[in-house]
Amino acid sequence: MSRGSTVRIVLADDERMVRTALRAILDAEDGLTVVGEAGDGAEAVSEVRRLRPDVVLMDVRMPHIDGIRATEQILATPGDAPRVIVVTTFENDSSVYEALRAGAAGFLLKRADADTLVQAVRLVACSDTLLFPAAVRALADRHARPATAPPAWLPRLTGRERDVLRLMARGLTNAEIAARLQVGPATVKSHVAAVLSKTGARDRTGAVIAAYEAGFIREEADGA
Structure with missing residues (x-):
């Protein structure tokens, strides 16, 4: 999906410490770079439209516009839309399923380790498989x-x-x-x-x- 050899990422989370930790992990990887951050859903939409990243890591619960609505707005933007990974605390949260229905490519738990985070970003960037299929099936069943x-x-x-x-x-x-x-x-x-x-x-x-x-x-x- 990347327009070059590097996957460009925007982080959207209302906790600065979370964004800082995610940036440190992703920027340390070859072929991945964080190009922008957002502290709420409205800012996420604006930054994605400005920066046109390949992947967005989107928190579900944020002020002003939540992650679900922000995902809808991002994916409705004309042109090549980024792949959105929803980041959540609870894997069975109905909000995560709503985000998938809104067009998110998959979801990631906040407690995931660094290797899982990097794998998830690389996987959705190439879009050749379903991100964590067993977890998606469990959400759909519920x-x-x-x-x-x-x-x-x-x-x-x-x-x-x-x-x-x-x-x-x-x-x-x-x-x-x-x-x-x-x-x-x-x-x-x-x-x-x-x-x-x-x-x-x-x-x-x-x-x-x-x-x-x-x-x-x-x-x-x-x-x-």
């Missing part, structure tokens, strides 16, 4: 809002696209999906693009959330 009727996109998925979506939900990369389905990586990339287009999702996380709310993942699991 907070998903089941549709009263199948969405229009569901019957439009081909059989192979359904296979790909199911494997996306398990957190497999394109290469792993290709090996599982015994097809080429380019074919998988095409199927993933079709899934995102048909579900109207911005990325893999959005497609998986849509699949849960359509009842697709549960149905597939029940039939496995």
